[in-house]
Amino acid sequence: xxxxxxxHIPFCHHICHYxxxxxxxxxxxxxxxxxxxxxNEMHHATAQRKQNMLKTIFIGGGTPTALxxxxxxxxxxxxxxxxxxxxxxxxxxxxxxxGELTSEKLHVLKNAGVNRLSIGVQSFNDELLNKIGRxxxxxxxxxxxxxxxxxxxxxxxxxxxxxxPGQTVEDFKASLEIGFSLNVKHFSAYSLIIEPxxxxxxxxxxxxxxxxxxxxxxxxxxxxxxxxxxxxxAQYEISNYAIPGFESFHNLTYWNNVDYYGFGAGAHGYxxxxxxxxxxxxxxxxxxxxxxxxxxxSEHVVxxxxxxxxxxxxxxxxxAGVNKEAFYNKFSIELDRQFGEKIKKQVELGLxxxxxxxxxxxxxxxxxxxxxxxxxxxx
Numbered sequence: 001x002x003x004x005x006x007x008h009i010p011f012c013h014h015i016c017h018y019x020x021x022x023x024x025x026x027x028x029x030x031x032x033x034x035x036x037x038x039x040n041e042m043h044h045a046t047a048q049r050k051q052n053m054l055k056t057i058f059i060g061g062g063t064p065t066a067l068x069x070x071x072x073x074x075x076x077x078x079x080x081x082x083x084x085x086x087x088x089x090x091x092x093x094x095x096x097x098x099g100e101l102t103s104e105k106l107h108v109l110k111n112a113g114v115n116r117l118s119i120g121v122q123s124f125n126d127e128l129l130n131k132i133g134r135x136x137x138x139x140x141x142x143x144x145x146x147x148x149x150x151x152x153x154x155x156x157x158x159x160x161x162x163x164x165p166g167q168t169v170e171d172f173k174a175s176l177e178i179g180f181s182l183n184v185k186h187f188s189a190y191s192l193i194i195e196p197x198x199x200x201x202x203x204x205x206x207x208x209x210x211x212x213x214x215x216x217x218x219x220x221x222x223x224x225x226x227x228x229x230x231x232x233x234a235q236y237e238i239s240n241y242a243i244p245g246f247e248s249f250h251n252l253t254y255w256n257n258v259d260y261y262g263f264g265a266g267a268h269g270y271x272x273x274x275x276x277x278x279x280x281x282x283x284x285x286x287x288x289x290x291x292x293x294x295x296x297x298s299e300h301v302v303x304x305x306x307x308x309x310x311x312x313x314x315x316x317x318x319x320a321g322v323n324k325e326a327f328y329n330k331f332s333i334e335l336d337r338q339f340g341e342k343i344k345k346q347v348e349l350g351l352x353x354x355x356x357x358x359x360x361x362x363x364x365x366x367x368x369x370x371x372x373x374x375x376x377x378x379x
Contacts (some may be wrong), residue, residue, distance in 0.1 A: 002271060003055045004253040005083055007038065008264030009075075010062040010282060013100070016133040034265070034282055035071060037289040039078030041263050044293035045271075046082055054083055056091040056250035060118075065100040069108050076112035091116055091249040099140035106151040117148055118188075118248075121158040124178040125171050128164055133199060138178075145182055155246060157186035162220035164192050165200075165210055172220045173227075180231045185246035189224045190239050191217055218367055225366075238317045238361075238369055257307070257314045265295070273307075275300045304331065308338055312359075313373035316352075321360030335359065342375050 011029055057079065067075065093116035094109055101117075109117075123129055124138045141158075148156060158179055162172045179187060192211070194200050203209040212220075225235055233241035237255060240248060253260050262269030262276065265285035269276045278295045279285045288295040302310070308331055315322035327335040336343065343359055346352035351365035351372050365372050 001053060002049075002259045002261060003053070004250055004258075004260035005042075005054055005057050006250075006260060006262050006264075006267055006269070007042075007057065007059045007075075007079065008061060008262070008267040008278075009059060009064040009067065010034075010265050011066045012061065012063045013066050014133070014135045029282060030286065031067065031071060032074075033286055035067075035075050035078070037286045038075065038264055039082060041289050041294065042078065042082035042261075044289075045261055045263070053088045055088050056253060057083060057089070057093070058091075058250040059094045061095055063097050063100065064094050065096045065105060069102065069104040072105055073108050073112075076108065076114075080112060089113075093118055093248070093250055095120065096144070097136060098144040099136040101144050101147065103147055103151065106148055106153070110151050110153065115153075116155040116157070116248075117153055118157045118159070119144060119184075121175075121179070122161045123164065123167070123171070124175040125167075128167055128171060131165055132161075142182075145184070149183060154185075156184045157188060157246075157248065158182070158184050159188045159190065160224075161190055161192055162224065163212055163217040167212055167220075169216060169219055169223065173223060176224065176227050180227075186240070186242045186248065187228065187233060188240050188248075189221075189228075191221065221367065234319075236319050238366055252318075255314050255317050257311050270302075273302050275302055307331065308333070309377055312339065312376035316359065316361055316372060316376075317369070319360065321358040323358045325357075339376060346372055346375060 011031060011034075059075075059079075064072070092112075092114045094114050095118045097120055119141070120134075121141050122132065122134055124141065126137050129137060145156060160172075160175055160179060192200075194204055194209075194211075200209055224241075228235060228241040232243060234244055235241050236247050237251070240251065242248070259271050260269060261271065262278065265278060265282050266280040267278045269278075276296050277298050279288055279297045285295045308327075311327060311330065312322055322335065324335045327333075331338075343352060343354055346365070347354055350362055351368060353360055353362050361369060361372060
C-alpha cells in the first residue's frame with residue numbers, strides 16, 4: 001500500500017552554499033511546462049491503481065515557494081485531481097522559504113488543504129545567514145510565521161543548522177531560544193554536511209572554509225537534545241523533535257521503510273519493492289514524461305537482504321528504534337537471527353541498547369549514528 005507522495009520543485013531564486021539537492025535558478029526555466037509534466041507523471045503513476053489511500057503528501061525542493069501564486073494554484077489543482085481525494089490523508093506539507101511566502105501564496109496553500117509548513121530558517125543570526133548564502137533575514141521569519149498564523153496555519157516546523165562556518169555554541173543556543181519563542185510545533189536540527197558540487201565544497205578544497213571542530217559540533221547537538229526536552233519537544237528521530245502529535249508523518253514514511261511515490265525531476269520513489277530515481281535535468285525530465293509518462297533514470301529491485309538492512313539503518317534513526325515483532329511480521333525472519341552478532345557488538349560498545357522488544361540507539365549511539373548504521377550493511 002502506497003502511503004505517501006513526494007513532489008519535487010527544483011526551482012530556486014537563489015542557491016545556498018551548502019545545498020546539493022536537484023535545483024536550478026528560476027529565471028528562464030520552463031516552469032509552467034514543468035508543472036504540467038508533473039501532473040502528467042502523477043496521472044500515469046496512479047491511473048493503474050484502483051484505490052488511492054495516501055496518508056501524506058510533501059512538496060519539497062528546491063523551493064516550492066519560488067513558484068508564483070498562480071503556478072502554485074495550478075500545481076495544487078493538479079495534485080488534488082490526481083492524488084486526492086482520499087479520506088486517509090492526515091498531512092499535506094509544503095517546504096517554504098521565509099520572505100517568499102506572501103499572504104496570497106499562503107491563502108492558495110490553505111485553500112488547497114495544505115496543513116503543514118516546513119520553514120527553512122537555518123539560523124536567527126543574520127551574519128551567519130549571509131555566510132551560508134541564505135537571502136532571508138531573521139525578521140523575515142517572524143513576519144512569515146505571523147502571516148501564516150493569520151491565514152490559519154497551526155502546524156509549522158522550522159529547520160535549524162549547527163556546525164556552520166564561524167558558528168559558536170552561543171550563536172546556536174540563541175537561535176534555539178528564539179525558535180522556542182515562536183508558535184511552532186516541530187524542529188528539525190541538522191549538522192552541516194559538506195557535499196560535493198556545492199559552494200562550500202569548493203571553498204573547503206581551497207582551504208578557505210573554517211568550520212567548528214567536531215567536539216563543538218557534538219556539543220551543539222547535545223544542547224539541542226537537552227533544550228528540546230526542556231521545552232516539551234520530544235526527540236523522535238536523530239535530527240527531529242516535536243510536540244507529541246506533531247511529528248512529521250511524511251518523513252516517518254521513509255524511516256518506517258514503507259512505499260512512497262517520488263514525482264518530479266531528480267525525485268526518488270519506492271513502489272512495490274522497486275526504488276526509482278528520476279532524471280535530474282529539467283528539460284530531459286520534461287521530454288521523458290512527454291515520451292513515456294515516467295522519467296526514471298534508474299530502477300532497482302530491492303532484495304530481501306537489502307530490505308532488512310534498510311529496515312535497520314532507517315529504523316535506528318527513530319528513538320523508538322526497530323521493533324523485533326514488527327521486523328518478524330515484515331520479513332518472517334527473527335531480528336536476532338539476522339543481525340544478532342552485529343547487535344551484540346554494538347551493545348558492547350555502548351552504542352545500541354536491546355530491551356528485548358526493540359533495538360535502539362543509546363545517547364552515545366546518537367552521536368555516532370553513521371558508524372552504527374554502517375555496521376548493519378551486510379555487504
